[in-house]
């Protein structure tokens with residue numbers, strides 16, 4: 001029979017050579033299992049005479065507990081090695097900067113709209129919003145647009161399947177001008193019986209639609225409508241207000257502005273507003289920026305106001321146009337492609 005000290009030494013060597021817990025449990029069986037060498041020793045006790053039994057039993061039990069201590073120590077060692085390896089591979093560098101959430105930004109046209117609103121608010125204008133699906137009345141008729149106007153053609157305008165209460169087909173508004181009438185109607189109802197009527201001073205920015213698509217036209221675009229109606233608002237006020245607006249918007253006092261005679265059914269007289277930069281890449285070029293005019297008496301009547309008494313001006317400007325000039329953008333389609341490389345430049 002093997003010496004107990006040899007068995008203990010064998011166990012020590014074997015345990016120390018093992019690196020995973022499953023194999024360690026197998027090795028345990030070799031000594032402490034049913035047919036393990038320590039178990040065999042205990043079984044052998046029976047053959048010994050009574051006197052020898054006690055001493056031998058003590059020795060075997062001592063060897064057994066030595067082996068158990070070594071086994072537990074090895075178990076702990078294997079576990080802590082495992083943990084150390086895990087900590088090494090799953091290490092977190094807590095000093096790394098965190099991942100920032102992606103931040104959105106305002107679209108350049110939205111920036112322009114906000115800027116326009118801010119400037120007009122600062123001189124006492126209200127800011128109004130209205131529907132993009134319009135009736136024939138507000139989009140055309142109330143604005144003195146003749147029945148045979150090309151804008152009423154199916155080819156020039158987006159019509160909607162639905163009809164309004166008078167049976168006319170609904171339309172995606174082709175300009176923000178219907179907001180003149182909508183806003184003025186509410187104003188007239190609200191101040192009914194007031195003498196004089198409080199003035200109307202409003203801008204109405206928003207989306208507009210036309211069947212048009214190239215580098216400078218998009219089927220959906222933005223306009224801002226302006227309207228100032230009172231007992232004595234003249235074309236001179238239009239010139240003053242609009243010129244001042246452009247100078248504030250472009251942050252340039254050297255800007256040249258001219259009012260070029262034109263025609264719109266809802267204004268008389270009518271003018272295109274052109275502007276010229278006196279410096280920068282567009283220096284010396286006249287650029288059309290807005291339609292405008294003294295509101296036509298028929299339209300003032302449709303507001304619910306007496307055209308003999310109330311007069312004023314209106315204008316309608318393209319927000320994309322203002323944005324392109326402000327940032328030096330040459331293709332309108334960039335606004336609608338959703339390309340982050342373009343959009344990030346504005347946030």
Ligand code: DAH
Pocket residue numbers: 174175176177225226264266267290291292293294313314315316317
């Ligand atoms: N609604 C016109 C358009 O879309 C622009 C315009 C011209 C608006 C003259 C006005 C105005 O208010 O007075 O082309």
